[in-house]
Amino acid sequence: MSDAIRIERALNAAVESVEFPECPPNLAAAIRYAVFPGGARIRPRLCLAVAAACGDDQPAVTDAAAAAIELMHCASLVHDDLPCFDDADMRRSKLTVHREFGERLAVLSGDALIVLAFQSLARVAAVVPERLPRLIQVVGTAVGAPCGITAGQAWECEQTVPLVEYQRAKTGALFAAATELGAIAAGMAAEPWRALGEYLGEAYQVADDIRDATGDPEKLGKPVGRDVALDRPSATRELGLEGAVQRLKGLVKVAIESIPECPGAEELRAHIIAESNGLLPKELDKQAV
Amino acid sequence: MSDAIRIERALNAAVESVEFPECPPNLAAAIRYAVFPGGARIRPRLCLAVAAACGDDQPAVTDAAAAAIELMHCASLVHDDLPCFDDADMRRSKLTVHREFGERLAVLSGDALIVLAFQSLARVAAVVPERLPRLIQVVGTAVGAPCGITAGQAWECEQTVPLVEYQRAKTGALFAAATELGAIAAGMAAEPWRALGEYLGEAYQVADDIRDATGDPEKLGKPVGRDVALDRPSATRELGLEGAVQRLKGLVKVAIESIPECPGAEELRAHIIAESNGLLPKELDKQAV
Numbered sequence: 203m204s205d206a207i208r209i210e211r212a213l214n215a216a217v218e219s220v221e222f223p224e225c226p227p228n229l230a231a232a233i234r235y236a237v238f239p240g241g242a243r244i245r246p247r248l249c250l251a252v253a254a255a256c257g258d259d260q261p262a263v264t265d266a267a268a269a270a271i272e273l274m275h276c277a278s279l280v281h282d283d284l285p286c287f288d289d290a291d292m293r294r295s296k297l298t299v300h301r302e303f304g305e306r307l308a309v310l311s312g313d314a315l316i317v318l319a320f321q322s323l324a325r326v327a328a329v330v331p332e333r334l335p336r337l338i339q340v341v342g343t344a345v346g347a348p349c350g351i352t353a354g355q356a357w358e359c360e361q362t363v364p365l366v367e368y369q370r371a372k373t374g375a376l377f378a379a380a381t382e383l384g385a386i387a388a389g390m391a392a393e394p395w396r397a398l399g400e401y402l403g404e405a406y407q408v409a410d411d412i413r414d415a416t417g418d419p420e421k422l423g424k425p426v427g428r429d430v431a432l433d434r435p436s437a438t439r440e441l442g443l444e445g446a447v448q449r450l451k452g453l454v455k456v457a458i459e460s461i462p463e464c465p466g467a468e469e470l471r472a473h474i475i476a477e478s479n480g481l482l483p484k485e486l487d488k489q490a491v
Numbered sequence: 492m493s494d495a496i497r498i499e500r501a502l503n504a505a506v507e508s509v510e511f512p513e514c515p516p517n518l519a520a521a522i523r524y525a526v527f528p529g530g531a532r533i534r535p536r537l538c539l540a541v542a543a544a545c546g547d548d549q550p551a552v553t554d555a556a557a558a559a560i561e562l563m564h565c566a567s568l569v570h571d572d573l574p575c576f577d578d579a580d581m582r583r584s585k586l587t588v589h590r591e592f593g594e595r596l597a598v599l600s601g602d603a604l605i606v607l608a609f610q611s612l613a614r615v616a617a618v619v620p621e622r623l624p625r626l627i628q629v630v631g632t633a634v635g636a637p638c639g640i641t642a643g644q645a646w647e648c649e650q651t652v653p654l655v656e657y658q659r660a661k662t663g664a665l666f667a668a669a670t671e672l673g674a675i676a677a678g679m680a681a682e683p684w685r686a687l688g689e690y691l692g693e694a695y696q697v698a699d700d701i702r703d704a705t706g707d708p709e710k711l712g713k714p715v716g717r718d719v720a721l722d723r724p725s726a727t728r729e730l731g732l733e734g735a736v737q738r739l740k741g742l743v744k745v746a747i748e749s750i751p752e753c754p755g756a757e758e759l760r761a762h763i764i765a766e767s768n769g770l771l772p773k774e775l776d777k778q779a780v
Contacts, residue, residue, distance in 0.1 A: 224656060225637030229645035233636060281602065286594040303648075305575040309598065310645045313570065316602060317635030320609045320627060327624035334623060335616035338609060346606030347522060348514030356518035356599045359592075367513060 208261070209246045212269035213237055216322045220314065232303040232311035233318070236276045241294055241423075244477065245380040246272045248402065251473045252384025252395055255466035259389055263326040263333060267383040270319040270341055275376060277315035278351050280308050287355070288428065295423030316345065326387075336386045344379030351375055358434065365435045369407045370400070377403030394462040401457035402474070408450045409481035411436040415443065417483050447482070454478045497550070498535045501558035502526055505611045509603065521592040521600035522607070525565045530583055530712075533766065534669040535561040537691065540762045541673025541684055544755035548678055552615045552622060556672040559608040559630055564665060566604035567640050569597050576644070577717065584712035605634065615676075625675045633668030640664050647723065654724045658696045659689070666692030683751040690746035691763070697739045698770035700725040704732065706772050736771070743767045 203211075217237055221230050246268035253264040283290040283298040285305060290298050300308035319341060327334045347353045354372025357363050381399035382392035415438040417426045429436035437446040458474055461467050492500075506526055510519050535557035542553040572579040572587040574594060579587050589597035608630060616623045636642045643661025646652050670688035671681035704727040706715045718725035726735040747763055750756050 220636035222637040224642075224660075226642055226645040226649050228648055229636055229642055277602075281598055284598065286598065306648050307645060309570055309573065309575065310641050310648075313566075313601070313605060313634075314636040314639075314641045316605050317631050317639070317641065321631040321635060324624050324627040324631060331620065331624060334627075335613055335620060338613040338623075338627070342606050342610040342613060345602075346610060347509035347518055347603040348511040350603075350606070352599050352603045352606065353513075353515055353518055356515040356596065359517055359595050359599075360515050371513075
């Protein structure tokens with residue numbers, strides 16, 4: 203089964219687990235709307251790629267971990283799009299959750315998605331209970347305070363925003379968790395895999411800044427120019443476009459070099475190069491990696 | 492050590508775990524502000540009382556479970572008070588989190604508190620890893636969709652609100668979890684303890700409706716008359732004041748009768764009678780239980 207199918211199935215199983223008659227219908231609909239159709243699913247694909255490189259001895263556990271990381275990502279998008287943050291109208295080429303379902307259901311569906319991610323993980327206990335505590339700790343660290351994506355978003359509420367801490371928490375944390383979870387799900391130690399996720403998270407953030415500065419809103423499915431409009435720190439604002447592209451190149455290079463010795467290292471390197479080539483708008487593609 | 496001290500210590504340990512220099516200072520402050528000083532801590536005290544009745548063989552696990560349930564409760568208060576829901580200015584005799592820190596930090600601190608609750612549970616894995624999966628499942632069920640407090644709040648976004656499902660999810664779910672967690676933390680089965688939590692949750696909701704209809708906002712530390720103002724279903728609106736007081740009496744009685752055979756059943760009955768007597772405004776006290 204392809205990684206893409208594994209991820210959609212795992213996400214669908216998680217979402218279906220709330221679709222009972224007892225659930226308020228609009229909450230169930232908002233949860234499904236927030237998860238499907240998805241974006242690039244880049245974090246769960248990274249999780250699966252690392253698990254594969256580590257042997258992937260328990261695919262059901264890997265799938266649950268990949269779903270958890272994507273559910274957390276979806277939750278963060280729903281909350282980040284709220285009127286009090288980005289006040290975004292469009293996401294993934296459709297109305298944002300709060301524009302489609304109202305602000306209250308956007309808050310609640312985000313909350314429910316965070317919980318669902320942990321519930322998704324708890325189900326793996328039936329297979330390999332000894333891997334559960336670490337999975338939960340890694341997801342919790344990536345999402346909560348002091349250094350997870352919640353903290354990343356919260357830096358936007360401070361007078362002074364340290365760019366490195368901000369991006370490390372807002373984007374890097376979930377990428378680092380994606381690689382760590384892939385390793386843990388396959389029964390390996392997480393620590394050697396953290397650097398790969400951190401570098402790729404930073405690379406992704408730089409690419410996102412470049413797309414925000416240069417992209418086509420129709421192709422991206424969301425508005426552009428938001429960093430300048432909202433006065434947020436950004437790699438293109440700090441380094442210029444050319445500098446940002448160079449930074450991206452450098453990050454992908456060190457990411458690949460950081461891959462630990464493992465049976466599937468070669469395939470993983472190929473996966474990361476292919477993913478990285480897709481990060482930039484076409485006209486900048488050739489410069490990227 | 493008294494239950495009250497155990498609960499405050501466990502909550503403080505959880506909150507301290509995010510208070511690192513890497514954490515955005517306002518996020519850390521908002522999290523602490525949302526948790527301290529607390530309200531009646533009625534849910535974690537119920538959790539400890541049930542654990543004690545079951546032998547409480549692992550007090551650190553019980554404390555973590557009690558903290559998790561209270562952190563979830565605090566998260567729900569912060570999000571329920573948001574402008575898009577109750578738009579409340581006061582909570583626990585001080586400004587609500589969004590009035591003190593702004594709406595963005597209210598959303599984010601609520602998110603972080605949900606995550607912190609699961610992280611608090613994950614730490615028990617060091618002591619009794621075999622109890623972790625059930626603890627997580629019970630907390631997840633109590634908070635998420637389809638039937639947890641998130642779903643309870645989401646019923647307010649539907650055209651038709653079924654009163655029983657609404658109150659069972661909005662209030663009952665966390666009380667049911669409190670009794671189940673107490674049992675699981677002490678190594679016992681959760682199922683026989685669920686009814687006690689459900690009855691007490693319903694009793695608490697009825698008492699809350701009565702306080703909203705009759706209470707003094709200064710003593711309560713929050714405004715009253717909100718159910719009518721927001722056109723929410725309520726026991727006093729449905730049954731009248733006298734009918735609501737009778738309903739409360741009946742619920743406490745069946746709750747006490749539902750307590751399973753266990754070493755500490757007698758003390759638990761006394762605990763619940765004492766708690767129930769504190770649920771109502773003084774002038775209605777004598778009628779209550």
